[in-house]
Amino acid sequence: MAPTISAPITDSSEITDFIISEGNGVKGLSEMGLKSLPKQYIQPLEERISASQIMPQQSIPIIDMSSWDDPNVAESICNAAEKWGFFQITNHGVPIEVLESVKEATHRFFGLPAEEKRRFLKENSPSKNVRFGTSFTPEAEKALEWKDYLSLFYVSEDEASALWPPVCRDQVLEYMKSSEVVIKRLLEALMKRLNVKEIDEMKESLLMGSKRINLNYYPTCPNPELTVGVGRHSDVSTLTILLQDDIGGLYVRGDNDRWIHVPPVSGSLVINVGDALQIMSNGRYKSIEHRVVANGSRNRISVPIFVNPRPCDMIGPFPEVLEGGEEAAYKQVLYSDYVKHFFRKAHDGKNTVEFAKI
Numbered sequence: 001m002a003p004t005i006s007a008p009i010t011d012s013s014e015i016t017d018f019i020i021s022e023g024n025g026v027k028g029l030s031e032m033g034l035k036s037l038p039k040q041y042i043q044p045l046e047e048r049i050s051a052s053q054i055m056p057q058q059s060i061p062i063i064d065m066s067s068w069d070d071p072n073v074a075e076s077i078c079n080a081a082e083k084w085g086f087f088q089i090t091n092h093g094v095p096i097e098v099l100e101s102v103k104e105a106t107h108r109f110f111g112l113p114a115e116e117k118r119r120f121l122k123e124n125s126p127s128k129n130v131r132f133g134t135s136f137t138p139e140a141e142k143a144l145e146w147k148d149y150l151s152l153f154y155v156s157e158d159e160a161s162a163l164w165p166p167v168c169r170d171q172v173l174e175y176m177k178s179s180e181v182v183i184k185r186l187l188e189a190l191m192k193r194l195n196v197k198e199i200d201e202m203k204e205s206l207l208m209g210s211k212r213i214n215l216n217y218y219p220t221c222p223n224p225e226l227t228v229g230v231g232r233h234s235d236v237s238t239l240t241i242l243l244q245d246d247i248g249g250l251y252v253r254g255d256n257d258r259w260i261h262v263p264p265v266s267g268s269l270v271i272n273v274g275d276a277l278q279i280m281s282n283g284r285y286k287s288i289e290h291r292v293v294a295n296g297s298r299n300r301i302s303v304p305i306f307v308n309p310r311p312c313d314m315i316g317p318f319p320e321v322l323e324g325g326e327e328a329a330y331k332q333v334l335y336s337d338y339v340k341h342f343f344r345k346a347h348d349g350k351n352t353v354e355f356a357k358i
């Protein structure tokens with residue numbers, strides 16, 4: 001539906017009101033058919049990606065998980081987490097229908113009128129665990145990111161039933177539930193290489209004690225080369241499980257300030273190591289910087305599940321990792337402090353992890 005505004009908006013505060021306070025998001029802006037990008041979205045040159053920075057011949061590993069018990073699979077997972085911090089998995093056991101329906105649910109949520117979505121803005125939302133927003137931290141950013149999102153922090157099925165938007169709630173819960181097995185398998189494999197033989201209750205809490213799921217919407221952009229969908233960052237999770245559609249635009253940092261595209265592979269999930277696992281593994285597994293470019297002709301969605309420690313957990317290198325005499329590169333930090341630090345600033349590459357460095 002076309003937004004009902006009478007005159008073209010050019011004034012900065014009008015744009016901010018329209019996008020942020022009124023709940024239209026960049027989607028609303030995109031649907032007005034703007035011919036050029038509002039200046040708030042123009043990123044400094046060094047944050048844009050140029051063709052010469054892309055490594056077309058490179059790609060992150062794609063790992064077939066169908067014969068899970070084959071030690072080669074675990075081996076490939078650990079190698080990928082050490083070398084790339086990013087890989088894709090196929091035959092992971094999450095049914096295709098579940099993936100398709102969560103993508104449909106994402107389109108349904110963003111297709112709601114602004115009045116409906118506005119109910120989940122920070123200032124209106126019935127809970128801090130449900131948040132509709134745009135960009136990343138608009139109040140801290142010099143330039144905005146071309147993206148809207150719904151962020152859902154999972155507490156319990158009952159809370160989700162009561163508070164999550166009904167147009168996507170059941171599909172999101174189903175996706176979370178069906179991905180649990182593969183998440184555990186990935187973590188078990190990764191832990192073995194760290195000399196952690198068993199994931200006991202405490203380890204389970206540290207590795208996957210809480211989950212956040214985001215529905216991301218990147219609307220068609222009039223000048224995609226001048227802005228970003230998501231700026232350079234690493235995730236603060238243990239692991240991120242990302243479902244993307246068939247459009248593409250996610251890039252991972254390679255060597256020499258160059259970037260590697262993560263091509264959509266039908267039915268696959270993108271897995272990446274987050275800062276929490278980098279810290280717990282004392283740097284053995286790496287959380288790699290990534291970013292999303294804006295698209296000039298299509299609306300893109302993605303649905304990451306951030307598998308995290310609990311906010312009240314202290315995280316630091318696991319004792320098993322340091323057993324052999326390796327020196328700790330990170331101190332113990334309260335996970336909620338770490339996350340607060342991440343959300344207080346604009347995306348700034350790998351800088352968040354400095355917070356935990358010794």
Ligand code: OGA
Nearest residue numbers: 216235244250292302304
């Ligand atoms: C994120 C992210 C990538 C994408 O939400 O942290 O990196 O493809 N998303 O949307």
Ligand code: NI
Nearest residue numbers: 233234235290
């Ligand atoms: Ni990310």
